[in-house]
Amino acid sequence: MHAEILFENGWVYTGNDAGPLRANLAIAKGRIIAVGQPEDVNRTVTPETTRVDLDGQLVIPGFQDAHIHPIFAGIELLQCDLTQARSAEEAVAAVARYAADNPDEPWISGAGWSMDFFPGGTPTRQLLDAVVPDRPVYLINRDHHGAWANTAAFAAAGISADTPDPEGGRLEREEDGTPAGTVHEGAMDLFNAAKPPVPYELAYRGLLASQQLLLAQGITAWQDAWVPIPEGGHADHLNVYTDAVKAGDLKVRVTACQWWDRTAGMGQLQEIVERRDRVAGTFDHQTLNANTVKVMVDGVAENYTAAMHHVYLDHHGHPTENRGIEFFAPDELKEFVTAIDASGMQVHFHALGDRAVTDALDALEAARDTNGVNDNRHHLAHLQLVRSEDVPRFAALNAAANVQALWACHEEQMDTLTLPFLEPGAEDRHYPFGELASAGARLVAGSDWPVSTADPIAAMHVAVNRAAPEEDLPPLGPESQKLSVKQILDAYTHGSAWINHLDAETGTLEPGKLADLAVLNLNIFDLPAQELHRAEVTQTWIGGECVYDRSHTGNTETLPVPVMP
Template sequence: MHAEILFENGWVYTGNDAGPLRANLAIAEGRIIAVGTPDELHDSVTPKTRKVDLQGQLVVPGFQDAHIHPIFAGIELLQCDLTEATSAEEAMARVARYAADNPDEPWILGAGWSMDFFPGGTPTRELLDAVVPDRPVYLVNRDHHGAWANTAAFEAAGIGAETPDPEGGRLEREEDGTPAGTVHEGAMDLFNAVKPAVPYELAYQGLLASQQLLLSQGITAWQDAWVPIPEGEHADHLDVYMDAAKAGDLKVRVIACQWWDRTAGMAQLEAITQRRDRVADSFDHHQLNANTVKVMVDGVAENYTAAMHHVYLDHHGHHTDNRGIEFFEPEELKEFVTAIDASGMQVHFHALGDRAVTDALDALEAARDSNGSNDNRHHLAHLQVVRSEDVPRFAGLNAAANVQALWACHEEQMDTLTLPFLEPGAEDRHYPFGELASAGARLVAGSDWPVSTADPIAAIHVAVNRIAPGEDLPPLGPESQKLSLKQILDAYTQGSAWINHLDTETGTLEPGKLADLAVLDLNVFDLPAQELHRSVVTQTWIGGECVYDRALTRNSQAQPASVMP
C-alpha cells in the first residue's frame, strides 16, 4: 500500500521498543502502514505522498486520559472559572468581576478555588457576601469534593442551623450550628433542588471547549469518569456525546463512564445497561462506548473523608475517631460490583484511601469468585494510600492501577491539609506507583481534570521526579516510588488504551493500528529528568487527520477542532 502521509526526519517511539527510533512513519487510510528507515519505506512513497518534516521532533502514540471530566470542566470554563486564581483575594475578585459582567444570572455558579487559600481549607460565607450580597453564589472547589456558598445560597436552599449533616456529607458550622460557608461531599447535594439546571447547549459548548484544549495536549482518547443519568432539567451528557459524534464534532475517542448513584440501589443497573446498549447500537465502540460504571468508594484526604484504615489526627497530632467515609458498606459494594461485572461492564472505582482500596479489591475478588475470570478490565483510580498487603492483589485480580501522577509531589495542599493529619510514615505510602509496578500491577494514567491540569507532560514529569515542575522541594516519598519515563509514557498510551478497550486499534505505533499520535517538540528520552516538563505538543493526529497544529494556533485565535487542517 502506498503512503498518503509520511512523517520523516525525526524520532518515533512505537511503545514496543526500549526508546525512540530514528525512523519514518507511513500512514494510509487513517492507519499506520509502516515504521522504518527511509530505505525500508522507499517503495511506499509516491509523488502524491504528503510529507511531514519533523525536524528532529518525536512522534509518540496519542495520549489517552483514563480518568477525566471534560464536559463538567468545559461547563466550568464557561462559568465563573477560578482555576487561574493564585490567592483568596484573587478568587474573590474574580467572583466579583464575573457577577458584574453577568448581572442577569440568577445564581453565580463556578468552580476551581484551591483549599489551601483558606485556613483549614474552608472559606466562609461572609467572604462571598462581601462581593455578591444580592444573589446566591455556589462555587465548587478544585477537587470537586466540596463547595463554597454565600448566605443567599444557603437561604435559597433552606439550609440552616437545624439542618442535619446528610449521610455521606458534612457542613462546616459556626458555634451555634449555622452553616459557615463550606460543605463537603454529600452535603453539596442539599443545593440541587434550587440551583439552576445545566442546559443542553451549555453542556455541548463545554464539550467542544474542553476538546479543543485537550487536543492541544496530545490527548486522542479519554474515559469520562462521570456521566450520570440526568435529574430534572439537567442536560444528559451521554446525549451530548452521541449528538457530537453524529454531527462530526467529536474528534476524540470517548469511553463514557456511567455514574453509580449511591442512593439509587441495584435498580439503576437496568437503566445503565440500557444506556450502554443504546450507544453500542449506534456507534463503533472505537469511537464512543458507555460500557463502564463509575463507583465512588470514598472521599478525599484534605477534608478527612478518604476512607483510611488508620484514624485521622487532629491539629495537635492526637488521634481522632474519624477514619473517613465509606459511601457503601463493604457487603453492599460486593453485591452490586458482582452484578455490574456479570452484566459485562467495567467498574471504574474512585478509591483514594487505603480502606477504600481494600474494599474495592475485596469487591472485585467477590465478583471473580461469583462470575469467574473475564476481560472486563476493572480499575482503581487515585490510590493516594495503599496498604503493602493490598499491592500484589492488583495483578492477582487483573485490576489496573489508574494513577493521577501529577499529585505525587509536595505542594501546599499536600503539606498543610493532608500529611499532618495522617499517621506517621504516611508519606512513604503516598501514591505508591513504583511499588505497584514492581508487583506487576498494570498502570494506566489519567488527570482528573479539572481537579488539576490535563497536561500529560506535566504528569509525566512528576511521575519520574516526584517533584512538581519548577519546584525545589524534596521528592515525595522514597526513590522506589518513582517511575521511569518509559513506564509512565506507556501508562499514558498503551496502558490507558488497554483499560479503554482500544488496545487492538491504538496505544502503540505499529502497522495496522489507527494513526492516533502526538508530536512532541523535544525528544523527551534525551532530556534530563528535571527538564521533562519543557516539552510541548506541536501536533495531534487522530485516524490520520491532523486535529491540532500548534503552529497555526500561535499565529491566530484557536480554531474549533472540527475545522483544523
C-alpha cells in the first residue's frame, strides 16, 4: 500500500519501545502502514504522498483522557466562568461583570472558584449579595463537590434554617442555623428543583467548545465520566454525543460513562443497559460507546467528605469523629457492582479516600466471586490515599488505577485545607502512583477537567517531579512515588486506550492501527525533568486527519461553534 502521508525528519515514540526512535511514519486510509527506519518506510512513498517535515519534533500516540467532563466543562465555559480568578476579590468581581453583561438571565450559574480563596474554603452568601442582590446566584467550586449561593438562591430553593442536612451532604450555617452560603456534596441537590435546566443547545455548544480546547492539547479520545440519565428538563448528554457524531462534528473517540444515581436503586440498571445497547446498535465502538458506569463512592478530602479509615483532625490537630461520607453501604455497593459487572459493563469508581478504595476493591472482589473473571476492565479514579494492604489488590483484581497526576503536588488547597486535617504520615501515602506501579497495577490517566486543567503535559510534569511547574515547593511525598516519563506517557496513551477498550486500534503507533497521534515540539524524553512543562502540542491527528495544527490556527480554534438560536 502506498503512503498518503509521511512523517519524516523527526522522532517517533511508538509506545512499544523504551524510548523514541529516529524514524519515519507512513499513513494510508486513516491507518499506520509503516513505522521505522527511513529507508524502509520510504518504500511506501509516491510522488502523491503528502510529506510532513517534523524538523526534529516528536510524534507520540494521541493522548486519551480516561476521566474528564467535557460537556459540563464546555457549559461552564459559556456561563459565569471563574477558573481565571486568582483571589476572592477577583471571583466576586467576575460574578458582578457576568451579571451586568447578562441582565436577562434569571439565574447566574457558573463554576470554577477555588476553596483556598476563602477562610475554611467556605465563602458566604453576603459576598454574592453585595454584587447580585436581586437574582439567584449558584456557583460550583473547582472540585465540583460544593457550591456557593447567594440569599436569593437559597430563598428560591426554599432552603432555610429549618432545612436539615440531607443524607450525603452538608450546609455551612450561621450561628442561628441560617445557610451561610456554601453547601457540600448532596446538599447541592437541594437547588435542583429551582434552578433552570441546561438546554440542549447550550450542552451541544459546550461539547464543541471543549473539543476545540482538547484537540489543541493532543487529546484524541476521552472517557466522559458523568453522562446522567436526564431529568427535570436537562439536556441528555448521550443524545448530544450521538447527534454530534451524526452531524460530523465529533472528531474524538468517546466512551460515555453513564452515571449511577445513588437515589435510584437497582431499577436504573435496565435503562442504563438499554442506552448502552442503543448506542452500540447505531455507532462503531471506535467512535462512540456507552458501556461503562460511573459510581461515586465518596467525596473529597478538602471538605472532609472523602471516606477514610482514619478520622479527620480538627483545627487543633485533635481527632474528630468524622471519617468522611460513604455514599453507599458496603453491602449495597457489592450488590449493584456485581449486577453491573454481570451485564457486561465496566465500572468506573470515584474513590478518593482509602476507605472508599477498600470498599470499591471489595465490591470488585465480590463481583469476581459471583461472575468469574471477565474483560470488563474496571477502574478506580483519584486514589488520593490507598492503604498499603490494598495496593497489591489492584493487580490481583485487574483493576486499573486511574490517576489524576496534576494533583500530586503541594499547592494552596492541599497545604491549607487537606494535609493538616489528615492522619500523621498521610503525605507520604498521597497519590501513591509509584507504589501502585511497582505492585503491578495498570496505570491509566485522566485530568478530571474542569476540576483542573486538561493539559496532559502539565499532568506528566507533576507525575515525574511531584511538584508543579515553576513552583518553589518541595516534592509531595517520597521519591518512590514519582513516575518516569515513559510510565506516565504510557498511562495517558495505551493505558487509557485499554480502559476505553480501544487498545486493539489505538494507543500505540504500529502498522494496522488507526493514525491517532500528537506531535510535540520537544522530545520530552531528552528534557530535564524540571522542564517537561515546556513541551507543547503542535499537531493532533485522528484517523489520519489533521484536526489541530498550531501553525495554521495560532490558537485553539479548530472547529466552528454553532450559535444557539
